[in-house]
Amino acid sequence: MLNEKQVRDELEQILSENEYRVYYDESQNIVQLILNKIGEWLSELFSNLLSAMNPTGGLANFVLFLMGLGVVGLILFALFLWGRNAKVRRALQTHQPLQKSEMDWSYHRHLNEAQQLEDSQEFQLATRHLFLALLLYLHDLERLEARLWKTNIDYYEELQKSNQYEAEQFYRLALRFDEATYGEKAVRRQDYLTYKEQAMDLLARGE
Known part of the structure; x- marks a missing residue:
């Protein structure tokens, strides 16, 4: 042994x-x-x-x-x-912002709807229509291609190919859109007005 x-x-x-x-x-x-x-x-x-x-x-x-x-x-x-960025990207990859009925609207119609909702103090829904107006406007300019199955990450990656500034601005607006639409985060008047200013700035740059 x-x-x-x-x-x-x-x-x-x-x-x-x-x-x-x-x-x-x-x-x-x-x-x-x-x-x-x-x-x-x-x-x-x-x-x-x-x-x-x-x-x-x-x-x-x-x-x-x-x-x-x-x-x-x-x-x-x-x-x-x-970790926060990874969580945000996962969130943006989860939801398709456009519904079939909304896809048939023009961006002008979404803008008008957003204004009516703003006047009614319904800032959460106004945020949604304002974002969809921006999305369809960028589609009309052929900066991106709006499709029912696409997520905001898909749109962000499309914009990155042509204009990095537009892509980054769109990304920030998409985050807040997701928070208001899917996160059920309350949107206060001042938050909405800031969001509207940034969205309209991006709309103006596209002209």
Whole structure:
């Protein structure tokens, strides 16, 4: 029977072999590898900065703590923005803004409907018709091709091919349209007037 020393020696030999190291490296998932790289980079960055500053031991630890806190905060903020944008894109990919009956309307008719709804203080529905007026107007200008099966992400990607400014403005308006139409977010008068101003600005630029 093998004694404890022999078992330990054999285990150390197995762990030192290349085959085991390759298996171990491959078993690490991509998140672990990225975190390791970030950790190494931060460690090197802090080391270089502290060496240049040459502070006392206590001050060095304090500065290192503050810098680490700042970097972690930036990483968390970046992850938050990435998560929010991913959520927004998923939302814009879910709904088709045009219904069959609305597709038959001209953009002028949607604009008139939006104005009537605004006068009636129905800002949520007014937002919808204002956005559809913009969508059909861009269709008439052949900036995009309006179809019942398309989502706002489809339209955004079409606009990106011809005019980046229009695409970005459309994207912002589409987000607020989705919030008002599908998110059931209440639209106040001032919110609507701001939305209307931005939509009309985009309409005017198309002329």
